[in-house]
Amino acid sequence: MTPAATSGTPSAGLDDSPLIDDLGFLLARASATTQSRGNAALAAHDLRVRSYSVLALAVSEQHPSQRELADFLRLDPSQVVALIDDLARDGLVVRESDPRDRRANVVVATDAGRAAYTAARASARDAEEESLRPLSAAERIELARLLRMVAFPTEP
Amino acid sequence: MTPAATSGTPSAGLDDSPLIDDLGFLLARASATTQSRGNAALAAHDLRVRSYSVLALAVSEQHPSQRELADFLRLDPSQVVALIDDLARDGLVVRESDPRDRRANVVVATDAGRAAYTAARASARDAEEESLRPLSAAERIELARLLRMVAFPTEP
DNA sequence: TATTGTTATACTCTATAACTATA
DNA sequence: TATAGTTATAGAGTATAACAATA
Numbered sequence: 001m002t003p004a005a006t007s008g009t010p011s012a013g014l015d016d017s018p019l020i021d022d023l024g025f026l027l028a029r030a031s032a033t034t035q036s037r038g039n040a041a042l043a044a045h046d047l048r049v050r051s052y053s054v055l056a057l058a059v060s061e062q063h064p065s066q067r068e069l070a071d072f073l074r075l076d077p078s079q080v081v082a083l084i085d086d087l088a089r090d091g092l093v094v095r096e097s098d099p100r101d102r103r104a105n106v107v108v109a110t111d112a113g114r115a116a117y118t119a120a121r122a123s124a125r126d127a128e129e130e131s132l133r134p135l136s137a138a139e140r141i142e143l144a145r146l147l148r149m150v151a152f153p154t155e156p
Numbered sequence: 157m158t159p160a161a162t163s164g165t166p167s168a169g170l171d172d173s174p175l176i177d178d179l180g181f182l183l184a185r186a187s188a189t190t191q192s193r194g195n196a197a198l199a200a201h202d203l204r205v206r207s208y209s210v211l212a213l214a215v216s217e218q219h220p221s222q223r224e225l226a227d228f229l230r231l232d233p234s235q236v237v238a239l240i241d242d243l244a245r246d247g248l249v250v251r252e253s254d255p256r257d258r259r260a261n262v263v264v265a266t267d268a269g270r271a272a273y274t275a276a277r278a279s280a281r282d283a284e285e286e287s288l289r290p291l292s293a294a295e296r297i298e299l300a301r302l303l304r305m306v307a308f309p310t311e312p
Numbered sequence: 313t314a315t316t317g318t319t320a321t322a323c324t325c326t327a328t329a330a331c332t333a334t335a
Numbered sequence: 336t337a338t339a340g341t342t343a344t345a346g347a348g349t350a351t352a353a354c355a356a357t358a
Contacts, residue, residue, distance in 0.1 A: 015308075017218060021300060026304060028205070034180045035183075036326085050348085057170060067315085072170040072175075077318085078319075078351095102316095124178075127180075134305040134306065135302065142302065143306075146302070149290040149291055150189070151186040192349085221339075222340065223339060233341085236340090257338090258339095259333065260334095
């Protein structure tokens with residue numbers, strides 16, 4: 001059985017263990033449930049949360065380089081190579097050499113990529129909605145704000 | 157280069173991409189940075205966040221079974237087997253057969269395990285402190301509250 | 313010299329399935 | 336028949352190191 005299936009039960013009596021106030025643990029558990037739900041929802045579109053994230057950035061008008069994708073998604077550049085290989089093989093993105101720096105590849109979505117993203121986004125949102133159901137709209141906004149501070153710290 | 161090294165830079169100009177409001181993405185990125193910092197800090201104690209979590213629960217007076225550990229940590233029972241094998245090989249925990257249900261193993265920390273936990277906890281807290289530096293004390297409490305709702309939803 | 317993308321490799325984690333012993 | 340623990344395996348993710356092309 002997959003662990004995700006038992007997400008509802010607060011697991012017997014461990015609720016007052018030292019971990020229940022551990023932000024690292026809470027972050028890991030919340031992230032794991034959210035992500036496996038996301039992967040399940042995106043499977044219908046032949047995507048995973050990883051490839052969906054890359055596609056989302058390729059669809060945006062930012063025309064990110066692979067290096068920018070790696071930094072933003074916190075992936076090693078070599079992982080980005082593999083993710084883009086997959087998306088490109090499926091015809092969802094293309095690599096275009098950046099004319100201003102011929103070392104760099106700019107990643108842009110194709111028409112098919114944009115269509116796939118639009119369709120997948122609805123499923124991704126459904127999955128996220130389910131994970132966030134316990135939170136009010138205001139709490140979701142606040143959670144996003146706090147997480148942005150941890151995920152993208154601005155140096156002192 | 158490891159991705160963790162570049163956590164400070166908000167990565168060029170992708171900050172206003174659709175992902176910057178995506179709770180799933182923010183959760184994943186915040187969790188990844190926090191966890192790799194935690195793993196780095198715990199390496200000095202021959203632990204990882206995973207094994208540290210199991211040790212923390214074994215140290216508590218709850219005497220959790222492997223099944224309870226799996227549910228609480230959101231791991232598959234087979235992963236718990238491997239984690240406890242490692243901790244037991246290092247003499248930090250022992251499996252004791254539950255007299256009330258001879259199928260079940262109760263996992264308890266040894267004296268060495270308690271000592272290792274106490275030492276490791278200081279490092280873990282330092283790492284967490286660094287990840288949470290941008291947040292005030294009140295914001296940390298609020299973040300923990302919101303994450304608990306996502307990580308341990310109470311069914312309707 | 314430094315950086316972008318790439319290939320390669322080893323390790324960790326995730327996801328399933330099947331088996332055993334107890335209940 | 337169902338559950339706790341175990342074993343096994345395949346695939347996804349993480350962490351490093353090295354290299355060619357370009358800056």
